[in-house]
Amino acid sequence: MLKVTDAEEVRWIRFDRPEKLNALTLDDIRQGLDLVAHAPRHTRAIVFRGAGDRSFSSGVDVEQFRGLTPEGAREFISELKRFLDAVRTAPYITVCAVNGYCLGAAMELAMATDLRIAAETASFGMPEIAVGIPSVLDSALLQQHIGLTRAKEVLLTGWRYPAAELDRWGFLNAVAPGDELDATVRRFLDGTARHSTAAVAAQKRLFETWQNEPLGTSLEVSVDEFAGVFAEPETAEAVESYRARR
Template sequence: MGLPKVADKEGIRWITFNRPEIRNALTVEDLRLVQESVSESNKDIRAIVITGTGDLAFTAGMHIETFSGITVDQARERITAIRDCVGAVRLCPKPTIAAVNGVCIGAGFEMALACDIRIAHPSVRFGLPEVKLGIPSVVDASLLQHHVGLSKAKEIILTGDLFGIDDCTTSPLFNKIVAPEAVIAEAHRTAGKLSEHTAEVIAAQKILFETWLNTSLQEGIDISVDIFAELFSNQTTHDAIARYAPSAANRKN
């Protein structure tokens, strides 16, 4: 057990955290491998699934030794590694899925938030316990309020407690809730569905999501016009339209 396992199967890259004896706690080396695996996947990889070994944890976040007895410069270096890894997941041009098979904490929860789709089972527990260590939740924890609203995000972050699926029923945090034994199969099915679209349109749409998060409404709309038009420089766009036309006609009959 050690570094995350990376396996490519049927056009899907599976990244599996691999320290079940410590609930898949992460090291800086793990982050670097995840970042590389997300950023450098070849064109044959159409979707990426991130999960954990065993049935107890997606990941318990960073190993406690990551932040024990370190200097300010070391703290900056290590939180930067988290930022860069989770940012690579969020900015990946391919669809990303978190198959959350157990407890999901800290940097691991931020990584799940950064994924496009989250799949979990009813017993999953999640949280950002950093305040209990005397450090703030930072980097992609900023995504949480977009998922659950500012009030609930403040409760999750300021208490540092673990929460369950039922605690976020008004603003669902997970896209699909399935039986524990079905999490991986559902992740595979969803990855396959997302892989049916052209790589170019998925990359463009993900750029737009990021644009909408970081610009004004009108600026985001204006940028979307250019991104839309540029897609027509790809033959794959024309081919997709040609394929869709007869299928749309059949649906009307």
């Protein structure tokens, strides 16, 4: 079950199944997609959080895999792909506020978000290999976050890692005491969510282009995106606001 709160242009999505370490079902994944895809128009950021202190999310509930056929597996992973694609390409800032366990699909969600902020007690891992399945989807981004050598270690061993280690590897934006996690997230949002929505959306589209297209194409698209934001009224407002603050 996911619970949602909209406050001050931020949508907080909470995984709320603490008795199962906030493990995800197919219904949860579909609900997550809907909550991301149909956020209010004024939304500037989405923050994912886990209920309780023990777990952000332990990933997909392993019960979902029992008796699964290849056709059912394709349907399941395709739904998860749609959810993660929506998070990664959302036109606003996306954040994982990680408390406790962040495993499997939950760590893939963290790879898909723009910012990753963890409590000191958080731990991360990709245990799929121990379940008998490969890590897929946004795991493809892990080598960009921590390098190929570390990515192979994480995906081929299934080990868990404390937040401090993932922070040293460059995977996290910040690590905070548990009781300061939400406040730390808000400080990051104060520095990002107030920016022009047109500029944020354009920058995020460019990240997708830069990751997926050759350099020449990336440069051409950059020119188009730069020119395009000047069709937005808020661009002129942002320019004048910046000039006034100098």
